[in-house]
Amino acid sequence: MTNPTKASTEGASSFARVQAGMARRRAAERRFKLLGRAAVGIGLLFLAVLLTSIVSRGYTAFWQTEMRLDVVLVADEIDPEGTRLVDTLHKADYSALIKQSLRDMFPEVSSRRDRFALYGLVSNGAAFDLRDRVMADPSLIGTTVSLWVPADDDVDMLMKGHIDREGPEADRRIKDTTLGWIDQLEADGRLALRFNTAFFTKGDSRDPELAGIRGALMGTIFTLVVTLALSFPLGVAAAVYLEEFAPKNRWTDLIEVNINNLAAVPSIVFGLLGLAVFINVFGLPRSAPLLGGLVLTLMTLPTIIIASRAALKSVPPSIRDAALGIGASPMQATLFHVIPLALPGMLTGTIIGMAQALGETAPLLMIGMVAFIADVPQGVFDPATALPVQIYLWADSPERAFVERTSAAIMVLLAFLALMNLVAVLLRKRFERRW
Missing domain, CATH: 1.10.3720.10 (MetI-like)
Structure with a gap:
């Protein structure tokens, strides 16, 4: 006959082993779930870091620094013969009118080097914007128009805080003289950050401020x-x-x-x-x-x-x-x-x-x-x-x-x-x- 006490002891031992095994399996399941959650969390963290990095660097591109110029549309320079022909209006030197507008705002700038730096405040595309404005409405010839044009990319970076104006002048792309002109333009309300429609409406360009997608x-x-x-x-x-x-x-x-x-x-x-x-x-x-x-x-x-x-x-x-x-x-x-x-x-x-x-x-x-x-x-x-x-x-x-x-x-x-x-x-x- 089987000893009841011995059978009871063996049954209790088997039950204890089963309980211990189940505890180990449950612990392994908890560790597996924890590892899975950690993996998902790490993946989401990396994704958040990536998206944050992209957005923090790129959201400012949806705004562009523009400068307001008062341009005198001299008839003798745009259309000397007064024919108002499309070819004549298209070939006019609008860049010279933009430069003259800048000289009128800063008459104290006289040296050739300073004038070259002054002209660099506006983008090369400013002349094309002025040309398009005149060709769309030739009746403006002979008048003075107020025109918002894109600023140069260095001016844009300064306005957006990507250039440290407090650093040494030798380490900056914008010199102290140019900083003074920019501060004066900003004080006069001639510089502003506006929505960059050109980013969505224009093609590629070698000038960053004109480049679009x-x-x-x-x-x-x-x-x-x-x-x-x-x-x-x-x-x-x-x-x-x-x-x-x-x-x-x-x-x-x-x-x-x-x-x-x-x-x-x-x-x-x-x-x-x-x-x-x-x-x-x-x-x-x-x-x-x-x-x-x-x-x-x-x-x-x-x-x-x-x-x-x-x-x-x-x-x-x-x-x-x-x-x-x-x-x-x-x-x-x-x-x-x-x-x-x-x-x-x-x-x-x-x-x-x-x-x-x-x-x-x-x-x-x-x-x-x-x-x-x-x-x-x-x-x-x-x-x-x-x-x-x-x-x-x-x-x-x-x-x-x-x-x-x-x-x-x-x-x-x-x-x-x-x-x-x-x-x-x-x-x-x-x-x-x-x-």
């Missing part, structure tokens, strides 16, 4: 339109064929393996492919959004195909069986029943692929979209650059004013990416059906 933004939009127009129908058609109609043999297995491998190929390889095929073989124009769209299409196709196939697999087989059972052909069952239900996943995968293409720089650099493009492109065949490439070019510029514009362009790019992801979420919620 419209050219790069339009180039990005044209490139993405070409990419979407090509990659979405091709990717969806390939996914539908492989998932619904292709026979299962070694050839389709080889194609599937290659598609999965292409999704992991570095983007620079697609740039080399575009350089070798689209430019050297087909002779497409360099730096054109059409060429950029073709290269990004090759890069995003694997992502769209994989996402579309996953969306097709998520459709319950009963949908296909029901459609076939009532007499629909396989093509009709796929087009009218399967694809509509898989469409949310397809659209989400497409937008994710487009967002990936939006942030790519390496393949665009390989096909020449790194060129300095000052004009805003009007179509897919015009020379253009993309927003990531514009950011790359500005980040390589030595001027301090380009630093804030680089960060501001990154903010615009992140906002564009967030908008695309929001569209993906809304499309999924709009078309998704739960089973």
Whole structure:
């Protein structure tokens, strides 16, 4: 017979071991949860630091220091013959009128060096703003106009606090004499920080105060339109064929393996492919959004195909069986029943692929979209650059004013990416059906 006391002791010992084991498992679970929360917290902290750094450096680019000038539009200098012809008004020396306005405000400046420094207070674009004002209203010739023009980038940096005016003069880009002129202009109400509309309406420029993102933004939009127009129908058609109609043999297995491998190929390889095929073989124009769209299409196709196939697999087989059972052909069952239900996943995968293409720089650099493009492109065949490439070019510029514009362009790019992801979420919620 079993000793009751011994059995009771063994049972208590086993129970104690089980309790100890459960305590260890619970402690391990708590440690795992703590590690997970710490990892999420660290990731959010790094993200917050990154966004804070970008915003703190770039938000000032949305404002630009402007100077108010009273310019005398001398008729003899603008239109000596009084013809008011467009060519005559366009060729007039408006820069001389700007300089004369500055000399009138500071008549005590007489030396050639000081006058050169005085003229440097305003941007080179001031003459173009005055020209546009006169050409828009020729009746102003012979009068005095009050005009707000962009200040030089050094003046802009000083007004925004990026240049320490208390430091030694030898270490400053702005000398003490120039500081006195700036203080006098500010006291007279001739200097002000105003919203920088040129940042959103102008193309690239070698002068930071005139540089804008419209050219790069339009180039990005044209490139993405070409990419979407090509990659979405091709990717969806390939996914539908492989998932619904292709026979299962070694050839389709080889194609599937290659598609999965292409999704992991570095983007620079697609740039080399575009350089070798689209430019050297087909002779497409360099730096054109059409060429950029073709290269990004090759890069995003694997992502769209994989996402579309996953969306097709998520459709319950009963949908296909029901459609076939009532007499629909396989093509009709796929087009009218399967694809509509898989469409949310397809659209989400497409937008994710487009967002990936939006942030790519390496393949665009390989096909020449790194060129300095000052004009805003009007179509897919015009020379253009993309927003990531514009950011790359500005980040390589030595001027301090380009630093804030680089960060501001990154903010615009992140906002564009967030908008695309929001569209993906809304499309999924709009078309998704739960089973």
